[in-house]
Amino acid sequence: MLVIWRRCGESLFVGEDVEIEVLDARANRVKLGITAPDSVQIVRRETRITREENIAAALSAGHEMIEHLLRCLPRRN
Amino acid sequence: MPRIPTKFFGECDYEAGDLFSFPSGLPGFEDQHSFVFLKIPGAEPLLFLQSVLTRNLCFVVLPILVADPDYRLELAPEELSELDLPPDRQPIVGRDVLCGALVCSGYGAEPTANLMAPIVVNLNTRVGIQAILGQSAYCYRHPLRFGEGVLAC
Numbered sequence: 001m002l003v004i005w006r007r008c009g010e011s012l013f014v015g016e017d018v019e020i021e022v023l024d025a026r027a028n029r030v031k032l033g034i035t036a037p038d039s040v041q042i043v044r045r046e047t048r049i050t051r052e053e054n055i056a057a058a059l060s061a062g063h064e065m066i067e068h069l070l071r072c073l074p075r076r077n
Numbered sequence: 078m079p080r081i082p083t084k085f086f087g088e089c090d091y092e093a094g095d096l097f098s099f100p101s102g103l104p105g106f107e108d109q110h111s112f113v114f115l116k117i118p119g120a121e122p123l124l125f126l127q128s129v130l131t132r133n134l135c136f137v138v139l140p141i142l143v144a145d146p147d148y149r150l151e152l153a154p155e156e157l158s159e160l161d162l163p164p165d166r167q168p169i170v171g172r173d174v175l176c177g178a179l180v181c182s183g184y185g186a187e188p189t190a191n192l193m194a195p196i197v198v199n200l201n202t203r204v205g206i207q208a209i210l211g212q213s214a215y216c217y218r219h220p221l222r223f224g225e226g227v228l229a230c
Contacts, residue, residue, distance in 0.1 A: 051104035
């Protein structure tokens with residue numbers, strides 16, 4: 001991993017077209033401004049994980065899983 | 078009573094109150110804006126989040142407090158806004174919102190629940206989102222354990 005220190009107001013380029021600027025920095029949060037072509041998808045890491053997990057959840061949902069859960073879950077009755 | 082074709086249960090009746098709008102869809106399913114929460118007799122406490130648009134899309138959902146009785150829902154200000162909830166307090170699960178974890182069995186023998194990204198629906202406005210608790214310690218592959226031991230049978 002490449003590690004670079006930047007201050008507020010400073011920026012860096014990724015490739016020719018993507019610029020990332022540090023707009024604000026606090027104790028445990030930074031605010032970034034990203035300038036990139038429309039073709040570049042920008043997504044938070046946790047959103048990408050959620051996307052992958054959702055697809056896996058949809059694909060794995062089946063009668064077998066449901067029956068397994070119903071055998072193991074505490075019943076409300 | 079409206080009916081819907083479902084992935085697992087054939088044609089199902091549902092009540093208008095079980096139909097929820099997801100204006101942003103879910104990550105990976107951004108074009109899915111309408112889901113019904115199916116409650117199937119005999120399948121409690123499981124819920125089924127059935128797409129209205131796509132019969133073959135149905136998530137298995139576990140109420141969040143069944144997956145983790147100590148779960149604390151902490152929505153970001155923009156998530157409260159998307160759900161039309163007041164910005165100054167967290168909603169109460171079961172009263173203000175219904176909150177559930179998507180179950181996945183794609184990672185080994187035992188199913189897991191995504192506690193990092195719960196489905197949250199406003200029970201008054203019928204609007205839903207998938208919240209993403211990025212700052213939380215909650216796991217997106219939370220092993221389902223019940224009673225004294227690991228879920229094993």
